[in-house]
Amino acid sequence: MKSNIVLIGFMGTGKTAVGQVLATRLRLKLIEVDTIIAKTAGKSIPDIFKEDGEIYFRELEIKAIKKAATGKKQVIACGGGVVLNTINIDRLGATGVIVNLVASPEVIVKRIAKDGITRPLINVEQPEERIRELIKFREPFYDRATDFTINTSKLNIDTVTDKIIDRLENDESFNF
Numbered sequence: 001m002k003s004n005i006v007l008i009g010f011m012g013t014g015k016t017a018v019g020q021v022l023a024t025r026l027r028l029k030l031i032e033v034d035t036i037i038a039k040t041a042g043k044s045i046p047d048i049f050k051e052d053g054e055i056y057f058r059e060l061e062i063k064a065i066k067k068a069a070t071g072k073k074q075v076i077a078c079g080g081g082v083v084l085n086t087i088n089i090d091r092l093g094a095t096g097v098i099v100n101l102v103a104s105p106e107v108i109v110k111r112i113a114k115d116g117i118t119r120p121l122i123n124v125e126q127p128e129e130r131i132r133e134l135i136k137f138r139e140p141f142y143d144r145a146t147d148f149t150i151n152t153s154k155l156n157i158d159t160v161t162d163k164i165i166d167r168l169e170n171d172e173s174f175n176f
């Protein structure tokens, strides 16, 4: 039986915000993978990208996911690129139901402009174009990883959370 809820999806689709509400409502522990990576490295995600490069970041991500996937009764909010290494998905899927949050590029641009978090991969002059390219490249990775998908473009955080809980109530592989 699975007892973790794993939130994946592109940057700005609501993983962290939904993760917080979901964890509170279901009384599960919240694991924010990027927060763990930053703590382990002793520096921010943009600094890891700048000083050590993306490959080193992905190595830290694999280590953080390996540990997180061994825990139980958790909401695991992943970084957007977690699907790129299939070992992450194999580990997360063994103990958790994987929920993919999606949103339109227009909505993603607005959300990331608002939340003030620097995201090295889309910190460019034309973020919308870059976002479209990255989504196109990553789509098969998200599809392969996903148990079910929720489009958050027009939904608020509570509605997304309700939808996830509804789906899990009908999922025989998940144990509340």
Ligand code: S3P
Pocket (backbone or CB within 6 Å): 009, 010, 011, 012, 015, 034, 045, 078, 079, 080, 081, 082, 119, 120, 121
């Ligand atoms: C990344 C997404 C970020 C963070 C890093 C790389 C990605 O997390 O892990 O900047 O490759 O999509 P969020 O999805 O929480 O922004």
